Amino acid sequence: MMTAAEDVSLPSLTFQLELFPETSGTIALFEDVMNVTDLKAMLINKELDAVMLSPKMLVSPFQIMVAVNKALHVHATGHAITRTVNSEIIYSLSPSTNISESFKVFAMGSTDTSVVVIVLDDPDQTKLKCIAAKIEGVCVPLAQLSTHTDEIMIKKKYSISKAELSVGSLEDAVICKMASSDLS
Secondary structure (H helix, E strand, O other), X not given: OEEOOOOOOOOOEEEEOOOXXXXXXXXXXXXXXXXXXXXXXXXXXXXXXXXXXXXXXXXXXXXXXXXXXXXXXXXXOOOOOOOOHHHHHXXXXXXXXXXXXXXXXXXXXXXXXXXXXXXXXXXXXXXXXXXXXXOOOEEEOHHHHHXXXXXXHHHHHOXXXXXXXXXXXXXXXXXXXXXXXXXX
């Protein structure tokens, strides 16, 4: 484990999107975060250019990549529901079309002690390192994401049935619900 303030490469996942090759994304997981309230204030005041999520509602990094891809797509085509790509990522995770509900469920909450950080266009981790320096917590490998996942809450929020799980994984069901949320 490494503290967020160390000046070395942070354990994270950097990805390139096939449909948006000019955009890269980086995902990092922080545990034992002590200053969530301060971080929320920094996000609201636009002092941080990142998305900060509660890991409870995340089943995999792929789910995050799908949300990033969807957010970039709707912004590129002029069909965005929210004002920024970062807020659209949060909205894209939701099975609902209610923006407020999306933020309540998926964005970092005031009682969270673990946070998933998403930063776009940061191939050398400059932005991520700057953000990590402001997080009073520990950056851990993203492979530990599943230890924070609340499967019961995910099944409830996404209305996932036993029948759906009998033909696919929880990740499959979540991705399908995310993809079809704006069709209802």
